[in-house]
Amino acid sequence: MNIILLERQELILNTVLLTDRRANHLVKVLQVSSGDSVRIGIIDGPQGFGTVTEICRHYPFQVRLEVQFPEEIKQDPEEKPFIDLLLALPRPIMLRRIFSQAAALGVENIFITHAQRVEKSFWNATLLNEEEYRPHLLQGLEQAVDTRVPKIHIHERFKPFIEDVLPEKARDYSHLLIAHPDSIAPLKNVILEKPEKILVAIGPEGGWIDYEMERFAESGFLAFSLGKRILKVDTAVIAIHGRLSERRDSFTF
Amino acid sequence: MNIILLERQELILNTVLLTDRRANHLVKVLQVSSGDSVRIGIIDGPQGFGTVTEICRHYPFQVRLEVQFPEEIKQDPEEKPFIDLLLALPRPIMLRRIFSQAAALGVENIFITHAQRVEKSFWNATLLNEEEYRPHLLQGLEQAVDTRVPKIHIHERFKPFIEDVLPEKARDYSHLLIAHPDSIAPLKNVILEKPEKILVAIGPEGGWIDYEMERFAESGFLAFSLGKRILKVDTAVIAIHGRLSERRDSFTF
Structure with missing residues (x-):
C-alpha cells in the first residue's frame, strides 16, 4: 500500500x-x-x-x-491513462488479477463482453458486481499511487455491444487495435503517429473466432500480433500495456 | 497446455x-x-x-x-529470447509466477541475487530447488509453445555476485539495464541501437538501495524509468519485457 x-x-x-x-x-x-x-x-x-x-x-x-x-x-495530465481495454470475459480468478494489475498500470476504462470461446458460466461470477471488483481496482491504485479508478463497463451480449454500443464509443479513440496471433503486423505498423487514446481488444483463451474478428474489422479495429508465443490473458494484458506505452514514448522528445 | x-x-x-x-x-x-x-x-x-x-x-x-x-x-533463430533477467529474490509466491510468466514470454537466463530489501527468510524457500521451480518454467513453455527452458542462476550473496560473477557475464550483453524509479531516462534513451542481448535488473519491493545502484552503475548498468507508478515485481517483469520487445521491434524493418 x-x-x-x-x-x-x-x-x-x-x-x-x-x-x-x-x-x-x-x-x-x-x-x-x-x-x-x-x-x-x-x-x-x-x-x-x-x-x-x-x-x-x-x-x-x-x-x-x-x-x-x-x-x-497536482497530477500531470500527461500521465492520464491513454489505454482502454476491451476484454472477452476471462475466468474470474484471472479477471481479479487483471483488475488490480490494470489499475496499477493505469487504464481509464475496461469494457467486458462475451465471445464464442468464453465459458457461459463465467457470467455468473460474483466478481462482476461492483462491490466485488472495486476492492481489486483499489488495490492496484494503492500499489501504483494513483486515485483514478478504472471504469468497468459490462456488456454480456457481443452483438448488441459491437453494433450499438461500440460505434459511439469508438469516436473517443485515436487508435482501435485488436491483438490477434494470425496477424503479421507488428504494433509499429498499426501505430504510425503518437496515440492520443487507444482501445485495445484482447480475446479469450483460444482467441476470437472469425465472425468476431470480422465484426471488429468492420468497426475499424486494426489487428496486430505480438509474435508466435501464446500468452495467458492476464500476461497478455500487461505485456500489451507495456508495448503500447513504449510505442507511445517513441513519439515524445 | x-x-x-x-x-x-x-x-x-x-x-x-x-x-x-x-x-x-x-x-x-x-x-x-x-x-x-x-x-x-x-x-x-x-x-x-x-x-x-x-x-x-x-x-x-x-x-x-x-x-x-x-x-x-525448425525454430527461427530471430525468435530466440534476447532478454535475460537479474532479480533481487522476490517472495516465493511471486517468484513462482515470475518463473512461469518469464518462461512464457521468453527469457534465456534468470539471475537471482540478494538485496538489502529482500527478506532473509525468502532464501529458505523450497522453490529455489530445481525440482521445485522447473515445473513452473515448463508450465510457461507449455503455454507459449516453446521448448527452451530458461536457465536459473542463484547467487545468494550480492557482493561476490556483482564483483566476481557479473563482470564475466556482462560481456555477453549488448545492453545492461536497471529499472529504477529515480531515473528520468525513458528506455528509448538507453537503447539507441537494436539490442542483440539485454540483461535487465529489477529490484525488490522498495527498490535497490543507493549502495546497490552504485555497484550496478560501476558494472556498466544504465538506469531507466518506466514512469512514476510503482509496480509489483511480477507486473514489472512482464511490463518491462513488453517494453524491451517493442523497443527492439522499432529497429527492424
Whole structure:
C-alpha cells in the first residue's frame, strides 16, 4: 500500500478516522507515530498528505489523520491513462488479477463482453458486481499511487455491444487495435503517429473466432500480433500495456 | 497446455507413453482419439508432432504417441529470447509466477541475487530447488509453445555476485539495464541501437538501495524509468519485457 485511499465521504472537515485494513497497515506495516506524514488520496480526487494525530496500537487499530492537499502534487495530465481495454470475459480468478494489475498500470476504462470461446458460466461470477471488483481496482491504485479508478463497463451480449454500443464509443479513440496471433503486423505498423487514446481488444483463451474478428474489422479495429508465443490473458494484458506505452514514448522528445 | 513437452529420455525409439498430467490433458481436455496429431516438443530440443497410437480413457489415463520432427518446424533463430533477467529474490509466491510468466514470454537466463530489501527468510524457500521451480518454467513453455527452458542462476550473496560473477557475464550483453524509479531516462534513451542481448535488473519491493545502484552503475548498468507508478515485481517483469520487445521491434524493418 503506497498510498492510503479515502472515500470522499469519509472526510469530516479535514480529518478521517481509519479503523479497517488501512489502520492495520499504518500501525503494523508502516509503524507510524503521532506526527508522521503519509501519502493519501481521495478516490477519483486529489492526492495529498495525512498527518497522524491519534493512534490506537491495540486491536482494533485506529488511526486519525489530518489531511492536506498541497498544490504541488497536482497530477500531470500527461500521465492520464491513454489505454482502454476491451476484454472477452476471462475466468474470474484471472479477471481479479487483471483488475488490480490494470489499475496499477493505469487504464481509464475496461469494457467486458462475451465471445464464442468464453465459458457461459463465467457470467455468473460474483466478481462482476461492483462491490466485488472495486476492492481489486483499489488495490492496484494503492500499489501504483494513483486515485483514478478504472471504469468497468459490462456488456454480456457481443452483438448488441459491437453494433450499438461500440460505434459511439469508438469516436473517443485515436487508435482501435485488436491483438490477434494470425496477424503479421507488428504494433509499429498499426501505430504510425503518437496515440492520443487507444482501445485495445484482447480475446479469450483460444482467441476470437472469425465472425468476431470480422465484426471488429468492420468497426475499424486494426489487428496486430505480438509474435508466435501464446500468452495467458492476464500476461497478455500487461505485456500489451507495456508495448503500447513504449510505442507511445517513441513519439515524445 | 498448447504443446506436450517430453524429456528426451522418455522417448523409446520414436514413441512415448504418457501416464501423468499430460495424459490427463490429452484425454480430458483435448479429448483426443487414436490417429489424432498433437504438437509435441523435446525439452531443450526440437518441436514436432505426436500421433496418438493407443489410448486408455479410464483412470489412470494413458496415451501412447508416435513422434515426428518435420524439418519445417525448425525454430527461427530471430525468435530466440534476447532478454535475460537479474532479480533481487522476490517472495516465493511471486517468484513462482515470475518463473512461469518469464518462461512464457521468453527469457534465456534468470539471475537471482540478494538485496538489502529482500527478506532473509525468502532464501529458505523450497522453490529455489530445481525440482521445485522447473515445473513452473515448463508450465510457461507449455503455454507459449516453446521448448527452451530458461536457465536459473542463484547467487545468494550480492557482493561476490556483482564483483566476481557479473563482470564475466556482462560481456555477453549488448545492453545492461536497471529499472529504477529515480531515473528520468525513458528506455528509448538507453537503447539507441537494436539490442542483440539485454540483461535487465529489477529490484525488490522498495527498490535497490543507493549502495546497490552504485555497484550496478560501476558494472556498466544504465538506469531507466518506466514512469512514476510503482509496480509489483511480477507486473514489472512482464511490463518491462513488453517494453524491451517493442523497443527492439522499432529497429527492424
